[in-house]
Amino acid sequence: MPMTDYQAEARPGWLASLFGGSFNVVVGALAMLFTLGVFGTAAWDAYLSNSKDKSGVKRIIAKRWNERTLVFPIEGADKAGRRALFDVVVLTKDYGWVRGSTTELEKYDRRLSPADIQAEVLAPQLRQGLGSARGLISVGLASQEGAIEREEQRGGLRAVRIAQWVQEALGDDIPMWTLNLGRYVEPCIECEDADTSWQRPFIVIAVRKADDGTHISEALADAMSDTINLPSPDRYSTFAFSKFTK
Structure with a gap:
C-alpha cells in the first residue's frame, strides 16, 4: 500500500517524540555506525586479500x-x-x-x-x-x-x-x-x-x-x-x- 503524505510526515514526528531532542543525534550516530561497518568490512576484505596470493596460498602474520x-x-x-x-x-x-x-x-x-x-x-x-x-x-x-x-x-x-x-x-x-x-x-x-x-x-x-x-x-x-x-x-x-x- 502506498504511504500517504500524512504517514510520511507523521513517522519522523513519532520518532522525535520517542527520543525527544536527541532525535538528530540518534540518526547521526546510526549513520556513523553504518559507515564504520562498511569501512570495517572493506578493510577486513583488503586484509584477507593481502594475506593470500592469487593461488590462495596464505601468508600468516606472526x-x-x-x-x-x-x-x-x-x-x-x-x-x-x-x-x-x-x-x-x-x-x-x-x-x-x-x-x-x-x-x-x-x-x-x-x-x-x-x-x-x-x-x-x-x-x-x-x-x-x-x-x-x-x-x-x-x-x-x-x-x-x-x-x-x-x-x-x-x-x-x-x-x-x-x-x-x-x-x-x-x-x-x-x-x-x-x-x-x-x-x-x-x-x-x-x-x-x-x-x-x-x-x-x-x-x-x-x-x-x-x-x-x-x-x-x-x-x-x-x-x-x-x-x-x-x-x-x-x-x-x-x-x-x-x-x-x-
Whole structure:
C-alpha cells in the first residue's frame, strides 16, 4: 500500500517524540555506525586479500613472545566442519636441529646444552604462553637430505624429544600430542642454498580453542595447508599425529 503524505510526515514526528531532542543525534550516530561497518568490512576484505596470493596460498602474520620466538595464529576445520584455533610457536632461524641429530639443538654453529635449552629455548615467555594452552603438539621434521624412510624416523624422534623437553619445563597436566611431518620433499629452486636448517626448525603448537568433538589432527592439517611461511603438510613426506605418553 502506498504511504500517504500524512504517514510520511507523521513517522519522523513519532520518532522525535520517542527520543525527544536527541532525535538528530540518534540518526547521526546510526549513520556513523553504518559507515564504520562498511569501512570495517572493506578493510577486513583488503586484509584477507593481502594475506593470500592469487593461488590462495596464505601468508600468516606472526607475533613475538620474545626475540627468539615467533607465534603464528592459525585456524582450521575438521572434515565435519568443527573448528579449532592454534598458535604455531617457532624459534627464529638462528635456532634449529643439529643436522642428523634427534637430541641436540644449535644456535648458529653452537650446540646447546640441556641448560641452554631450558634457559634460551624454553624461556619464561614461551613457558607462560604454552602454559595456558588446552593442548600442546610437538612437531618433528627433517630437511631434504637422506632417504625419506630414515628421515621420517628422525622426524618422529625429534617430535618425541621436544615433547619431553616441554613436559620437563611445564609438567604433564596439559594434554600432549606429537606430529611427525617427516622429510622436506619440495625444494624451492629459486630460494634454495646450501643451508637447509630452515627446513627443520623447532616447533611447538598450542591448541587455543576447539569446538566440542573436533578431530584435532584434521583441523590442524587444514589450518597448516597452503601456507607460504609455515611447514605446509604438502611440502613434507608424512603427517603422523599421535598421543604422547612418557
